[in-house]
Amino acid sequence: MNISLPVYQHPTLTILIDDSQSFLDSLAFQLPPHMARKVFHDTQAALDWLRDAYRHSPSKSQSIRVNYDEQAFSFERRTVAVDIEQIYRQSMNRRRFLLPSVLVIDYAMPQMNGLAFCQAVQDLPCKKILFTGQADEKIAIDAFNRGLIDRFIKKSDHDALDRLELEIRSLQKEFFHAQSLTLKDLLSRHSFTFLSDPALETLVEQLCKRHGFVEYYLFPNPTGILFFDMHGKATLMVVETEASLMSQLEVAQDYGAPLELLTGLRELRLVPFFSDSGGMYTDALRHDWLSYCLPAQICFGAQDYYWALFDFPSHYLREPFYSLADFLRDQSADIKS
Structure with a gap:
């Protein structure tokens, strides 16, 4: 993994997808309270929500433009101008915490198995963790080697939840490395x-x-x-x-x-x-x-x-700031209502 700073990084959503509502409730409860998450037991609903979330992604507001020097005719003399203020102005986007960066997906689901789901969202930049049973380990290894998933964890492992939290944090960081790679290289x-x-x-x-x-x-x-x-x-x-x-x-x-x-x-x-x-x-x-x-x-x-x-x-900052604490409070209120 690239060892350098992303040009920005903020809390994001972890998406949990499993056909068992009771398992989802248990898993969501055991994750740290400050780790924002959204759960789905219906794969089609998860697909629809993910695509809509990326259509409204705050990163789309980031401005990178290429200006051409009218006196220069060669490609090598083209200049690149980056509106750097747009980077920290993303902190003013209230929707930034709704950006899904990591998916945690069960493998054995009746509507669509976890591997098929990963293939369906392969064009999205989110990172993927496949949660598998013992019998699905070979499938998970093959999917990892093919680049369809970024990690896999066996549900039966005694430290599965601890590993899951660590891998989510690691992949959130990798997500921002990938998102800001072009800008970082330029700047x-x-x-x-x-x-x-x-x-x-x-x-x-x-x-x-x-x-x-x-x-x-x-x-x-x-x-x-x-x-x-x-x-x-x-x-x-x-x-x-x-x-x-x-x-x-x-x-x-x-x-x-x-x-x-x-x-x-x-x-x-x-x-x-x-x-x-x-x-x-x-x-x-x-x-x-x-x-x-x-x-x-x-x-x-x-x-x-x-x-x-x-x-x-x-x-x-010019306007009131919407913090992570504000977001978690609002998310908690939405769940209760």
Whole structure:
């Protein structure tokens, strides 16, 4: 699997499909409460819902456009423009948590067996786990080798539920790797080199565990990653390199910034987030510049990255935020009603 950061990642739906309603109820109950899921005991209903869900997928709003230089006639000189703001703006889509990323499908079902179901949704990007009985193991292995499924788990295994939870989490991550592969390859060649650095991926995973972040999005200016916790609290991880801090230094020098700020930038000790001035130092910040800076922490990767975590100003989002906690509350209310 590719070891690098997706350009965004958020909680998604796990779809459970089994002809036994009692088994579905038991399985859904035993999964962690914060792992959103939807259950189907009718395969046709599941197929119809999945296709409709992907027709309304929030990822369709992501904008990648190719612009052609009128003065350039060769293919090699074509330029690609990416509307990076559209990446973190996906956090404002209330339907993002309804995106189905992983299917957990029983094999032996009367309407349509699990393998036939996987073939029917082969064109969809969701990952697939086949839940099988002991007698179906050879069928599952063959389906895995043919690429029809991504994992299979035997129901009879003593640790089947623990394995299922682990595999769901792993495949959700693979889902976002696949969804953002083209964007990542484009962006990591330019200002977002950290996307392809395993050291940054490890750091982001550690920060998610430490601070309870459940979703994140690439942020364009300043370069970094925008995190949200379960209740919608936003935190921006600003990621700088030595070159980008020297660019900040040049701007600050042009504006006659205080010596302490210039020294901190020159010595790579400060990470700024001038949130009220378009990201760069201005005269208006002279007497309050320290409140816009934090001590630089260092991530040693393919190059040194200087980073800090800032509270994210609410005016950047422009509208009320719909959090994972809001979604789970609404989903629970729908089930009860």
